[in-house]
Amino acid sequence: MFDKIDKNKLKVFAAAVVATVITWYIQHEMGYSAIISNGVVGVLAAIFLPGPLAGAAYAASFVGMSSSAVLPSIGAAGLAGVVVGITLMYTAEVFAGIGGKGGTTAAFSVQVSRFILNLFV
Numbered sequence: 001m002f003d004k005i006d007k008n009k010l011k012v013f014a015a016a017v018v019a020t021v022i023t024w025y026i027q028h029e030m031g032y033s034a035i036i037s038n039g040v041v042g043v044l045a046a047i048f049l050p051g052p053l054a055g056a057a058y059a060a061s062f063v064g065m066s067s068s069a070v071l072p073s074i075g076a077a078g079l080a081g082v083v084v085g086i087t088l089m090y091t092a093e094v095f096a097g098i099g100g101k102g103g104t105t106a107a108f109s110v111q112v113s114r115f116i117l118n119l120f121v
Contacts, residue, residue: 008052013085015053016060019045020081023064024071034065059102060084063109070110076117083116084109 045057
């Protein structure tokens with residue numbers, strides 16, 4: 001079903017998971033706003049990561065901006081990071097050049113994560 005996963009896709013996946021969790025942590029554990037959390041992760045990604053990975057990290061940080069009512073724990077944020085990472089891995093070619101890809105991918109990933117979390121509550 002899935003094609004062979006190359007190293008670039010794995011890097012996108014890893015960047016997405018890490019960015020989601022760090023954004024969630026900055027917001028919920030350190031007490032900064034969602035905007036500041038997203039901005040910090042976005043700027044650091046832009047400085048330290050190459051373009052495609054920085055874009056994936058920035059899009060994934062939108063997921064980490066979710067409230068604690070949506071993603072109540074760092075584990076839930078990790079699950080959401082996995083979902084957005086998989087989504088970004090397999091939709092990069094589909095959404096290439098289309099504006100709003102980051103927000104749309106994040107919104108989809110949060111809804112899928114909420115669905116999964118609600119199965120176990």
